[in-house]
Amino acid sequence: xxxxxxxxxxxxxxxxxxxxxxxxxxxxxxxxxxxxxxxxxxxxxxxxxxxxxxxxxxxxxxxxxxxxxxxxxxxxxxxxxxxxxxxxxxxxxxxxxxxxxxxxxxxxxxxxxxxxxxxxxxxxxxxxxxxxxxxxxxxxxxxxxxxxxxxxxxxxxxxxxxx
Amino acid sequence: xxxxxxxxxxxxxxxxxxxxxxxxxxxxxxxxxxxxxxxxxxxxxxxxxxxxxxxxxxxxxxxxxxxxxxxxxxxxxxxxxxxxxxxxxxxxxxxxxxxxxxxxxxxxxxxxxxxxxxxxxxxxxxxxxxxxxxxxxx
Numbered sequence: 001x002x003x004x005x006x007x008x009x010x011x012x013x014x015x016x017x018x019x020x021x022x023x024x025x026x027x028x029x030x031x032x033x034x035x036x037x038x039x040x041x042x043x044x045x046x047x048x049x050x051x052x053x054x055x056x057x058x059x060x061x062x063x064x065x066x067x068x069x070x071x072x073x074x075x076x077x078x079x080x081x082x083x084x085x086x087x088x089x090x091x092x093x094x095x096x097x098x099x100x101x102x103x104x105x106x107x108x109x110x111x112x113x114x115x116x117x118x119x120x121x122x123x124x125x126x127x128x129x130x131x132x133x134x135x136x137x138x139x140x141x142x143x144x145x146x147x148x149x150x151x152x153x154x155x156x157x158x159x160x161x162x163x
Numbered sequence: 164x165x166x167x168x169x170x171x172x173x174x175x176x177x178x179x180x181x182x183x184x185x186x187x188x189x190x191x192x193x194x195x196x197x198x199x200x201x202x203x204x205x206x207x208x209x210x211x212x213x214x215x216x217x218x219x220x221x222x223x224x225x226x227x228x229x230x231x232x233x234x235x236x237x238x239x240x241x242x243x244x245x246x247x248x249x250x251x252x253x254x255x256x257x258x259x260x261x262x263x264x265x266x267x268x269x270x271x272x273x274x275x276x277x278x279x280x281x282x283x284x285x286x287x288x289x290x291x292x293x294x295x296x297x298x299x300x301x
Binding site: 020046047048049050074075076077142143144147148150151 | 248
């Protein structure tokens, strides 16, 4: 008998993936990072990817990022100076070491003050929370990048990262 | 004789352009048309067919992940799109998303970003007008 291993394996991977997503969507959790509520920030920082919660990075990170939107992870996210200033002020006010402190303390563990990390997905705490996620899952066509939080955290845009 | 005609013709043209081209999207297209005439003296109007080609054509000048507009906006303009970072994009066809291309600053901002990513250069006024004309017909 000729078993089509490849399609079978792919099918299993797809099945496993949807099971993981489902499980994630159903699990009730308590890890809460208040989502962006400012409509301007939602519009300008939430059209290419979800608008990341300001309490996930320290103020120094947001300042540095907002100072170089022209080369934003290889994309051009530039804005006029006035809009950029208003967004910076929102992010800095609600950052992990300012207004958003009570939500974020653990996430900033292991980060040197003023090192201004640019990626949430490179914070040591984020990396350790995700160490069990297998490589194939990151590469899955519905995920593609670590920055695609909503692919696994169905409620990310409402601020919930349960599990 | 010529000069006498020019004035009423001009007025007729003005009335036509304000009544026929009422909304902000039509105003934007009219502005693009004026600019296109300056860009290329042989300009003879925008074309939905050329817009469709621009939308689906694969370019090699931009980023390898985004060879065409369809990489994010999808092959079918009436369907939803998706960015590479997993964010859904509302359909770009005007029939599906009527508010499209009514905010000139938004339109210019995204042409600037997306043309550079896909074509590796800015889009010409002709290309912008063609693309919007195509989407308005969809």
